Amino acid sequence: MKKASIFSKVAMDLFWVQLFWAFGFLGIMLAIHVVKVVLAINSDNDIEVYFVSTFVAANIFMLVIGIISSYGLLPHYVSNGVTRKDYFKGATFAAVGLSIALPVITSIVSVIELFILKIFNMSTIFTTTFGERVNMEDDGIIAEIIQSIIIAPYVDPQSNWLLAIFIVILNLLTFYLLGWLIGSAFYRFGVIVGIVFIGVSIVLALLENALLSIGLGLTVPDRFSSYDFSLPIAILGVVVIIFIVLWLIRQLTKRVAIKI
Amino acid sequence: MTLNVLVNNLSLTYGSYPALKDVSFMLNEPKIYGLLGRNGAGKTSLLSILASYQEQTSGAITIGGEIPFENAKIMQDVSFIFSKDYKDESDNVKEALKYVARYRSQFDLKYAEYLVGKFKLPLKKPIKEFSKGMQSALNVTIGLASRSPITIFDEAYLGMDAPTRDIFYRELLEDQSNHPRIIILSTHLVSEMDYLFDEVIILHKGSIVLQEDFESLITKGSSITGAAEVVDEFVLSMKQLNTQQLGNTKSVMVYGELNDRDRKVAQQKGLEVGPISLQDLFIHLTEGDD
Structure with missing residues (x-):
């Protein structure tokens, strides 16, 4: 039972x-966003709603706390008599929960933001043209990698907010898991294998993107331009990637020695 | 409930370096076991296998008849206390104790708070700002208050000053008699801690040199002092551990119990028979070819 x-x-x-850490991160992002709103009101610039302006940094935030989870948290739990398996299951559920909580919170903040600015008739500062991505046909693989992190695929929350949230959840979860994967590889095998797993993670991130x-x-980059399939299939593909990453993490951490 | 520990032909290698070689022993009773060994003898490697921090390369270990590694039931009942790195720990003592209590079903929070008071640990200061000795005192607090059926203290006293170590030793004895359990103390501080041990295990270069009851162990050795040639003759057939000579006076430590006849002979020859300490035994059993 226990x-x-x-x-x-x-x-x-x-x-x-991790949600507590996320509040720190979201708080800083909110402060920056408020400054941007004030500047936009006083000029003619368009800006994005809070939801959009956070998700770029949120991917990196998730990547970082994913790495931390293998270095700091696994040893901590094993030292309290928790098995690696229970930690793996617990951390996976927590990651899913966090990936859902983050966009839900930023959506609520965005709705409040829109509501307040509408009262003052200032909601016109928000751009209606986002969704335009950098054209990177000739920029090569590096630009592609950067773009996959910084400008992850997204949907305009004002056009289909449910889908927008769902896509963000997939992005955040993928980045958390990739961080966890990289951290686990470094923790278990050291630098060289760790770097190999950074490579594996980049490939998986590009694929998900x-x-x-x-x-x-x-x-999409040229090499993918001949493919065409529907969104449900794409989502299924991302879910498959997520399960592959989870499986890899489990293989790496199943019998890992805890460092003292 | 006592969980017994059974270790059979346990080996551990790091690459080609053998850290443990065919280690076998049994811990059957709720007693305090002293695990002694020099630096690099394999103490921490052995204890980390007991605590499921890592797996052995070969051999077997069971706790309560079950393989402990990744076994939730057993892992919950084994506490491994060592000098933990707290440099990133922003929690305070109160939060840390509450956290441990969530995962250790037999944790006694009241007793933990009592120990925190005894060790004079600040409740609200982040643990990372503690001195090494204070962090060790917190580790020991968690180890004792967890009341795990198998509790391992691996040089848990590091950084503690003498009065703090004394509190630790007293509380350990007191709590062990109130809540008997298997406690393993690994240490270098043999002369300071020997009175704590019910049983002693000496590990040397990855192998067990001896496992014996403390009382019977220290009666196993004696020091024979007297005129050099008389001493030499007396100890001729005995296992000699160490010899010291000053002028014509010689003192030889021998291993092996002296019978009444031996003692009588010694007395007649004017030899002085004294006890040897665990520390002496330890030093002589583990010194040599390095």
């Missing part, structure tokens, strides 16, 4: 701890 509840305890603990871009009908 046994069954350990991973859910881990999941709850990790979820709240291409899948969603094709599914959403956004610009």
